[in-house]
Amino acid sequence: MKMKMKVTVEPKGPLRGELVPPADKSISHRAAILAGIADGKSIIRNYLEAADTSSTLAAMIALGAEAEIVKKGGSKGRTVVIRGRGLHGLKEPGAVLDCGNSGTTMRLLAGLLSGNPFYSVMAGDESLSCRPMGRVIVPLKRMGARIMARQEDKYPPVSIRGGGLKGISYEMPVASAQVKSALLLAGLYAEGKTVITEPFASRDHTERMLSGLGAAVETKRGAGGRNTIKLTPPEGPLKPFELEVPGDFSSAAFFIIGALITGKSELLIKNVGINPRRTGLLSVLERMGAGIGLENKREVSGEPVADIHVKHHGALSPFRLGGKEIPLLVDEVPVLCVAAAMAQGTSRISGAGELRVKESDRISAMAEGLRRMGIRVEEAKDGLSIEGGPMTGAGIESMGDHRIAMAFSIAALAARGKTRIDGAEAVGISYPGFFSTLRRLLR
Numbered sequence: 001m002k003m004k005m006k007v008t009v010e011p012k013g014p015l016r017g018e019l020v021p022p023a024d025k026s027i028s029h030r031a032a033i034l035a036g037i038a039d040g041k042s043i044i045r046n047y048l049e050a051a052d053t054s055s056t057l058a059a060m061i062a063l064g065a066e067a068e069i070v071k072k073g074g075s076k077g078r079t080v081v082i083r084g085r086g087l088h089g090l091k092e093p094g095a096v097l098d099c100g101n102s103g104t105t106m107r108l109l110a111g112l113l114s115g116n117p118f119y120s121v122m123a124g125d126e127s128l129s130c131r132p133m134g135r136v137i138v139p140l141k142r143m144g145a146r147i148m149a150r151q152e153d154k155y156p157p158v159s160i161r162g163g164g165l166k167g168i169s170y171e172m173p174v175a176s177a178q179v180k181s182a183l184l185l186a187g188l189y190a191e192g193k194t195v196i197t198e199p200f201a202s203r204d205h206t207e208r209m210l211s212g213l214g215a216a217v218e219t220k221r222g223a224g225g226r227n228t229i230k231l232t233p234p235e236g237p238l239k240p241f242e243l244e245v246p247g248d249f250s251s252a253a254f255f256i257i258g259a260l261i262t263g264k265s266e267l268l269i270k271n272v273g274i275n276p277r278r279t280g281l282l283s284v285l286e287r288m289g290a291g292i293g294l295e296n297k298r299e300v301s302g303e304p305v306a307d308i309h310v311k312h313h314g315a316l317s318p319f320r321l322g323g324k325e326i327p328l329l330v331d332e333v334p335v336l337c338v339a340a341a342m343a344q345g346t347s348r349i350s351g352a353g354e355l356r357v358k359e360s361d362r363i364s365a366m367a368e369g370l371r372r373m374g375i376r377v378e379e380a381k382d383g384l385s386i387e388g389g390p391m392t393g394a395g396i397e398s399m400g401d402h403r404i405a406m407a408f409s410i411a412a413l414a415a416r417g418k419t420r421i422d423g424a425e426a427v428g429i430s431y432p433g434f435f436s437t438l439r440r441l442l443r
């Protein structure tokens with residue numbers, strides 16, 4: 001049992017100064033997995049030090065990769081050196097792989113393990129045990145993997161006997177970078193090409209990294225936002241690599257919105273990944289009338305990076321959001337709901353049904369929490385509409401979800417009266433230093 005933590009946030013501002021957000025979670029997961037199957041020593045600088053990415057690293061070690069943390073934390077992040085076993089050198093794990101709270105760990109590893117000719121079992125915490133795995137199991141079975149899971153192959157634990165895969169063409173029913181990445185990892189081991197089409201383009205870190213390692217990955221944009229990725233399995237080994245993980249835009253997003261909704265705020269958020277498949281929030285904020293400055297733009301290890309300058313703006317306009325924009329800001333919707341609560345009018349989010357199957361049901365968690373804070377919210381199956389208005393402090397349950405805990409901690413800054421976040425320890429999933437950074441910037 002994890003200790004439950006309560007944090008009280010007082011309405012206080014402004015947020016002023018500089019911060020460096022923690023390393024990107026998505027890129028860290030992928031770096032650990034790919035380093036584990038590369039041929040030799042890879043160096044990952046600024047590997048995210050948080051619960052989710054520790055689950056992935058521990059799993060790769062259990063599969064035979066050697067990992068050494070050569071530099072502990074600090075402002076430049078920690079460096080992890082991984083000695084990969086080569087594409088075909090992983091070993092059967094002796095125990096269940098514990099994926100903790102991390103859907104990315106379980107889904108990406110499902111792809112990797114399907115390619116490997118041994119038996120493995122993955123399990124997770126209470127939240128992960130309720131998250132749909134059929135979305136990876138169905139296509140991986142089609143590729144030839146033998147996989148079983150709870151409730152007719154839908155929910156964790158997941159057991160896999162891998163090997164003997166063949167490439168397939170697969171139309172993904174939902175845009176999901178986790179599913180796409182699982183199939184690309186399995187595709188590395190398949191006979192023949194793997195072709196994946198997503199209804200809307202999702203984050204492309206896996207494609208970028210695989211290309212960097214010398215794998216043949218081609219991407220083609222189609223009509224209506226469709227996106228097709230073709231992988232030809234490599235003939236030789238995957239090259240080991242050196243990579244620096246940029247800061248996580250999804251973590252920066254909490255402070256971007258925080259600064260926009262608390263008077264006299266001004267923040268410089270340094271070293272943030274601005275991959276266009278991750279920064280849909282910036283376009284919505286622009287529509288809301290907030291100008292965000294991107295400074296010192298550069299490329300780091302194949303990903304675009306910048307410093308983000310954000311200033312309190314005054315009134316925000318309501319927005320409409322849906323369709324192909326959703327995958328570009330899928331993790332930012334909770335904190336965007338907070339911005340909507342502060343806007344002058346009603347904002348509408350649709351096409352976001354995926355939010356119901358994240359670490360919590362984020363549609364109902366946001367609707368319920370905002371209502372408790374005095375905001376009028378209508379909940380739909382695939383989204384919500386939020387009428388901007390004054391917020392009052394309330395008791396909020398994080399539902400064990402890191403992004404819900406952080407979104408309401410930011411909402412608290414603009415509310416009247418104190419807000420108490422129950423289950424605040426969840427921030428450790430992606431942003432262990434969140435509350436200390438918040439306290440420092442409020443000083």
Ligand code: S3P
Nearest residue numbers: 026104175176177178179330331
């Ligand atoms: C992620 C993809 C997204 C996102 C998650 C991380 C990834 O999930 O919500 O936090 O690293 O690939 P889906 O693939 O389920 O959309």
